[in-house]
Amino acid sequence: MEFAPIFTIAAKEFHDRMRNRWVLAVALVFTVFSLVIAYFGGAQQGTVGFRSIEFTIASLVSLVIYLIPLIALLLGFDAIVGERERGSLDLLLALPITRLELLLGKYLGLAVALTVSTVAGFGLVAVLLFKHMSGAGLYHYAGFMLSSVLLGLAFLSLAVLLSVLARDRTRASGLAIATWFFFVLVFDLLVLGLLVATGGQFAGDAFAWLLLLNPADVFRILNVFSLEDVRTLYGLASVVPTSLGSPAIMGGVMLLWIAVPLILANWRFKP
Template identity: 30%
Template sequence: MSLSAVIRKDFEDSIRSFSLLSTTLLFVVFATGLAAIQWIPVMYRDSAVDASTLALLNSMRQPTVFMIPLIGFVLAYDTIIREQDRGSLRLLLGLPNSRLEVVFGKFIGRTGVITVSILVGYTVAGVIALVTYESFDFVVFSRYTLLTVLYGAVYIAFATGFSAAMKSRQQAFVGAGALYSLFLVGWDVLLLVLQLAIYGQNIPETGLPDWFKFIGLLNPSTAFMHAVRAVIPEYSAITFYPQGSAFYLDDWVGFVILAVWATLPLVLGYLRFERADIQ
């Protein structure tokens, strides 16, 4: 049994457990509802990109940032540890498969699930926009869709890494929930606490230093926004972040940060899984 077989098995398991179907239906409902919102903020009615397309992206911005990580964690937080609880992990490893193949096969399989769900849901939204909007930029929306898939893959990596590293589903669930809270709620709080600890209530006249702004960019959700801005420059009209002169604050750095976040949890999870005693 090879890596491709692990991927295929995991994807087929998601079909049998209705994970693929339920996630896809969720994305269809989510994207369809947002596609029906055609309010166009004044700030970018004269944009070079089709205003209706930007209106749709504006509607999807915050729900995407919060919803994709949640679905990614739910889909993959127990993808490996569940096999151990059921007693099927030893069988999976004895076919034979290396532990590396199991970890990365599970990651790719679950990424396939969220990819199919996003593509189906966003395709439905695109068709609705194409039929009902006065105009619609298919290319821009396609880029945003692919970037959303990348964003989802990052959180699948987080969850898979936790599933490989933890000793129980409860630990994996708590760890995934803690990370979700940190990235989506706690990061800004930590930045505020750090700012108050260093500068108090008096921000320097020149503004916060570039290194401080970079800490904000390290959040994968913020990195996703910067990556979108790098590919869709007009997206800057609906997102605002402090400007800096350092190269590491450029929008393209968002891709680097997402790549690091997608790799690090998998590597750490695998290293812990490789040393684990499988019962």
């Protein structure tokens, strides 16, 4: 495997996103939504203004779980199938480049674009709220930003896998939306339904391990367990063992969610 063609393709993908202002648009979306949540998230309780970094992160976690997976899936769903429909995939593979190099180059370029937009959007919020944050608050917010990037990269990996499996862009886009619905809306309902149907017998460690099958839940555990007050508020302390809530373990699980779909995509990649 040669790194030069990977970086060349990655640079092209990133520059394409910069040229059409995709990165700027997504960064602005993150910034606006984050500021609205930070200052008006407590309006229902009759409070307006920045309350605490714990409350802000807890509110942003809910936003990120809905927004970043959707953005990542829409960003990557046509990475491969789009080239196939345009007839350029065979041309690319005719060059001195392997399928793995092409796949990694596409993914890396999209990943850099998604990472830059995420860090820029949430980083600007950190600058604007800097005077309200303590050292510990900045540390937790930095961890939130890092985990948000990992969540986006995990769903981008899923998007690339769908792009390899789909026969055309229409099917790929449908699969991307279905994937978002499943992991963000349906999965937790199925798990809770299983918990209720078994009369609570499925609680405990088994329930916690099931949550690892959803990168959105891994992201939620990773952030909520780092804040004591928020962990109690979410009620995760009663269903997720403390050892499983370790940032190192959850970070490792998120890395698996990034790597495994890419491995499967490389295995199934055909011109």
